[in-house]
Amino acid sequence: MQSGKRAYLRFIRDLYGDRVIVEQSALTEYKNSISACTHCALSAGRTHFVFGHGREDADLMFVGEGPGEAEDLSGLPFVGRAGKLLEKMLAEIKLSREDVFITNVVKCRPPGNRDPKPEEIATCEPYLHRQIELIRPKVIIALGRIAGKLLIGEERSMKDMRGKLFNYRGVDLRVLYHPAAILRNMGLYDMYRQDFEALAGMYLKGRERGRDGMKGPQTGDNTGSEHGKQ
């Protein structure tokens, strides 16, 4: 959807509410076009394809690893225990999941919550790239090593990725621990809160948090370059 049309639809939505928007967004059209995907083996065991959820022109876009059991059953991302922690962290910076967009690297649940295999990631990743093109976030937040590695384009440890600024095709890219990792080690909890506060300070400062996000330009194609530290 072009930016002028997007701004007009936002204006109408703010005025009258979502019920008057009868035209499908480009993101919804895209979701419908891929929701029956059977391109990799993960399709065989899924209950639901989990596209992602949230604001379609979000400034902050979170990318996790893959759906777990609760997500597979509901069709929504991050609705289990890890999702609750993510919601809590968002609430601490005065956001809800409706203010951001949340998705995963793979859209179907890996059995037994194992890591997605490289060939599954490679097959599914074009969907994520297209989602990013359509949403045009101000910052992408990779949650965990697998999402970080994919979007940066090289293997790195979490310790090496956290706290640094990367670039994904002209969009700021940051890597935070996956909330499931915090649940496994609550000793990291305070650090996690500080990471979210830092995100808010960098990307939400100086404007009302929530409905009226400013959109930044999206230019360039230098996936994976690191250009600074927090």
Ligand code: SF4
């Ligand atoms: S994980 Fe991705 S590529 Fe594999 S079947 Fe699901 S949507 Fe298709």
